[in-house]
Amino acid sequence: MRALEADRFEGAPIDRADGYIHLSTTAQLTETVDKHFAGQDDLWVAAIDLDALGGAVKWEESRGGQLFPHIYGRMPLEVVIAYSPLERREDGTVKLPITG
Numbered sequence: 001m002r003a004l005e006a007d008r009f010e011g012a013p014i015d016r017a018d019g020y021i022h023l024s025t026t027a028q029l030t031e032t033v034d035k036h037f038a039g040q041d042d043l044w045v046a047a048i049d050l051d052a053l054g055g056a057v058k059w060e061e062s063r064g065g066q067l068f069p070h071i072y073g074r075m076p077l078e079v080v081i082a083y084s085p086l087e088r089r090e091d092g093t094v095k096l097p098i099t100g
Contacts, residue, residue, distance in 0.1 A: 009075040020058075021071040023048065028066060030093045033086065035063075043086040047097050052079045 011021040014036075024032040029045070037043055050057050050069055059067040082097035089095055 007077055009077065011075075019072070021075055023050075023069040023071065025069070026096060028068065029096070033094055044083055045086050045094060045097055046083040047081040048075070049079045049081050 009021065010016065015021045033043065053071060053075070056071050056073050058070050058072060060070050062068045084095075084097040087095040
């Protein structure tokens with residue numbers, strides 16, 4: 001992951017174009033991956049400590065009226081609790097990285 005080399009994540013191209021880093025909650029993750037990253041096999045999933053980011057996180061309405069967390073600014077890597085390559089369970093849902 002390139003972000004590991006830089007000590008921060010500045011976002012994917014869509015994030016930079018929109019001006020914030022797009023995140024999804026656990027409940028939203030599988031739908032987000034299916035909608036925006038279908039067919040990609042080089043994806044990683046990260047668990048983020050949103051509380052550590054304070055005011056940089058804004059919850060904003062998006063698809064279907066759901067609230068999604070968005071990070072305005074760079075995301076320092078110390079807020080990443082866990083990360084792993086994207087894997088799916090037998091039912092197709094995305095496995096979360098193991099934390100703690």
